[in-house]
Amino acid sequence: MKTIIEKLRKIGATLRPGATDQELTAAELKLRLKFPKDVRELYSISNGLVLESYRVEFVALDQMFTFQSDEFGYVALTEQNDSNPFCVCCGELLNGYIVRVFHDASPQLVFRTTSSFLEAFARPMRADEVEELEDLWTDFRTNDRTEEDIRAAKQLMAYAKSQKDDQFPDALRFAVFLFSSEYVKVLRELYDSTEGCCRESVVQRLKGIGNAEAVKIIGDVSGEYKSFVSQCANRLYAAGLSATIVKDSQILLEPGPVWLNMDAFFDDRKNPNIFDRVVERAKHFLNTRK
Secondary structure (H helix, E strand, O other): OHHHHHHHHHOOOEEOOOOOHHHHHHHHHHHOOOOOHHHHHHHHHOOOEEEHHHOEEEOOHHHOOEOOOOOOOEEEOEEOOOOOOEEEEOOOOOOOOEEEOOOOOOOEEEEOOHHHHHHHHHOOOOOOOOOOHHHOOOOOOOOOOOHHHHHHHHHHHHHHHHOOOOOOHHHHHHHHHHOOHHHHHHHHHHHHHOOHHHHHHHHHHHHHHOOHHHHHHHHHHHHHHHHHHHHHHHHHHHOOOEEEEEOOOEEEEEOOOEEEOHHHHHHOOOOOOHHHHHHHHHHHHHHHOO
């Protein structure tokens, strides 16, 4: 950590006096969690720091705050005058990983450790590169995954399966993101057993893996979705409704216009009465438009 901090100092980082063990422990008690080892090490060297070139500040201990995420224990490390901080996971799941938490999008895994997060700022840049946070070389810029990533993915899946409802989509999304190319079959199984947001994550991960098996699965699931939409449209036609398939994945009802949420229906595709339900809901939506 000292070597990384020295690199940052040389590129203009503004450092602060380090926190004492007592101050670190007091912050942990206030936040009701334990910091990963490299976070304690960073703050013992510099209690927050500023990187002007990236317009980002690592907040001091007394400015830290947590998010409502008991399973991940998000603690905001950065302040960038916006609401999309980089957070360190201090909970049991993904402990030590860095997640960027967005106010209008799903959280995104970006680094495995606070150390590698800081290293990204210290990386020498080409003359044509711009110092923007979105351009940081994250730990996941390639499709390679470590043994620790796989262990974390399996832990996330076990956690998600232990819940009695589906209110923990981030655990599954992160698991999908952390699986390597050796787990393509697991990704297919996840696609079949989860809902829309996770299915989309599975497809994106398969595209990233890009091997022959992954490409075949992408083709298979795309065909299954299109077939489902087509079957729904046929049942709507048979019920005397005006239904148009748009881009192979959406259904437009007239008069309206009314767009059916096909993802929600596809989630329930194993229900033997699903097509009757599609017709029922379509009639309901059209009646409410009158």
